[in-house]
Amino acid sequence: MAVLTEEQQMLRDGAQEWVSKRAPVSAFRATRDSGAVFDPALWKEIAEMGWAGMVVPEAQGGSDFGLTGMGLVLEEMGKTLVASPLFISGLVAASAIKSIGNDAQKADWLTKIADGSAIVTLAIDEGTRHNTAQTAMQAQADGDGFTLSGTKVQVIEGIAADAFLVLARTSGAAGDTDGLTLFLVPANSAGITRTQLKTFDSRGHAKVVFDGVKVGKDAVVGTIGGAHAPLEKVLDVARVGIACEMLGLCQQAFDTTLEYLKTRVQFNTILAQFQALQHRMADLFMELQLARSVIEHAVREIDAGGDGAEEAAILAKGFVGDVANKMSRQMIQLHGGIGMTDQYDAGFYIKRSRVLEATFGNQSQQSERWANLHDY
């Protein structure tokens, strides 16, 4: 565990305590069984504790604690699979508006994100794989503003969202990095239809159709046609945020599995006494340690905002994604039959892991980026 400051230590302890008392896995199970994608009461508590404003500047009512702080909370929530808009609104949308938005947009939205009164999300994916450059959705210049037409998928908390950060094309063709523009669009704008996508992690994903949605010039976030590079930076923040959640997920999957191996008796002995299983756990423990090192490095690099951020984000999303994939697979394998049942929690972990792995670029997309970044 990293050497934490006193403030970070308090934050982590607070998150651990809240998660275990208020949001254990059983709480997620209850939410899932009810058909909801998150529990509004828990989201309210999260916001009241100030976590939604952790990357928001103090001027807009946040604590400006950075990803180092937010990452600790996301990791703890990852352990017990807490479903909430914290990641997409409190980290991703807040980071986007903070780094790309103008003063009016910051004033309008950051305060509301920080106090949890608004949920803002990204509407960027269109195809089967995350790829911002492949955006085809059109934003036609129309008088003083633009008309947006197209369909976005995999919009996180798209049903609950109060506003979307929509990526659309003001020029060029799918595949170009130039010509992409980001728009901040209130969810109640005319022409927006959203439907819930029932994904196997039971979280709030949506398909959002924009049918001639008219927005003013003031909806443009950043520069017209120049959204790609700044948005990718924001997405790297998001990728590290996801990796933090995956680390928590890995840790819990590992701990739960280890505990099971120490209690399950077969052949008159606990499974933990079998060397084949000991060695598998030793290897998983090794990878878990490497994953932790990668995360601690990544949150620091992101907060430092320097040249190392991109590589660190690629590493975090790619490497920790690989570890989460293996860990969640082994969780089921080592639990045997009970791991296959819906009644047991192991299934939650593999489902959540696979969604997180795919979100904003999977492992092979990250290794592709790694190779490109290193010029080979």
Added chain:
Amino acid sequence: MVYQFVAGRATARPSRNAEKGRSKPMNAQDSQLAAFRAEAREWLAKNFPKSLTGKRDVLMDIAPRYPEGEDWAAWKTAMGDKGWGTPTWPTEYGAGGLSRQEAMILDDEIERIGAFNPIVGMGVNMLGPTLLEFGTDEQRAQHLPLVVRGAVNWCQGYSEPGAGSDLASLKTKAEDKGDHYLVNGQKIWTSGSMYADWCFCLVRTSNDHKHEGISFLLIDMHSPGVEVRPITLISGKQTFAEVFFTDVKVEKGNLVGDLRQGWTIAKRLMQHERNGIGARKVSVGELRPVHEVAKEYIGTDDQGRLSDYDLRARIARHQMWERAQRLTVARVVEESKQGPSEATSVMKNAGSVSIQTREELLMEIMGNRGIGWEGDDYLPVEIEQTRQMLQNKANSIYGGTYEIQANIISKRILGMLDHQ
């Protein structure tokens, strides 16, 4: 025979890439080594004249002579006084007394700033190691401090007109005259003898046995009866010379080892020589990220991507793993300041996976140039890489095997036996 003059590298060293690409040894001495690196860096920054940056070739070109000029002299004096020109020799001769790891770090730091070792020549490469192994205390005390300071030039008196590949048929004789040996004969291809102060020489002290009749003698080149005649090569250069010994008196204290032990010592010395020529044994992958080597051997497509896409992806995955492993080393160092870090237990296995994956990738990258064992058809760096790949298989065996480490992790850290 062609001998290497300089204790540097016979083979061109691959250009240095980002320091990040270096593989680091991983053990508890890490912080000590880091401290040494800082010390070396500081000392070099203070003492290496910037005007000499990148000028190693100037030295190589005129060795065994030494370039003139104030900065050149200052650099040699500084390194000589510090003893870092002969970093691993004992301090009692004024040498560095460094561990092998420290010496590698020093070498790294020297290279990092475009510096070089000014203490060069056969005294460093060949004579020194031989005296350390076979010499008397008097011989070491007389000769080593001068070598350490680069204050003496040595040459090697081995080949003769009739003794080339069949070196043991040499005829230069040393007769026992009671208090001294009387040497008569001729040596050839004696590199650097024109500038040499001393010669370590194979001489025949007995005719009754071909190999065991040979002894190892140190001869002062300034003695009466020594004549050096440079040989002009077709290039016009005079790198070699013939050396004639005519009734040269050599004190008996200059016999190294026992009488008749000369051949044994010569063979041993040739190993040092080969180490010197094999150069500081640079391998294909050393100092360079794997992908750089891959680009060279495999080539790229029109978008600059490695032509072998599967290999490209595996290299990326490996490098990410390697980075994660190094970040873990750094984390352990950081955490250990506060107390024991549980990540310590995974360091050896994580390191083994890293290095062995890397070596296997390099081997695959080199294709049929990666399977050479010896001979001129393969570059020395390729042969070294191949041997290093094999050598590093020991990495998951020594110091507790991979499986023993897994036992330790599962039992001591995860408590997988204590329970029940």
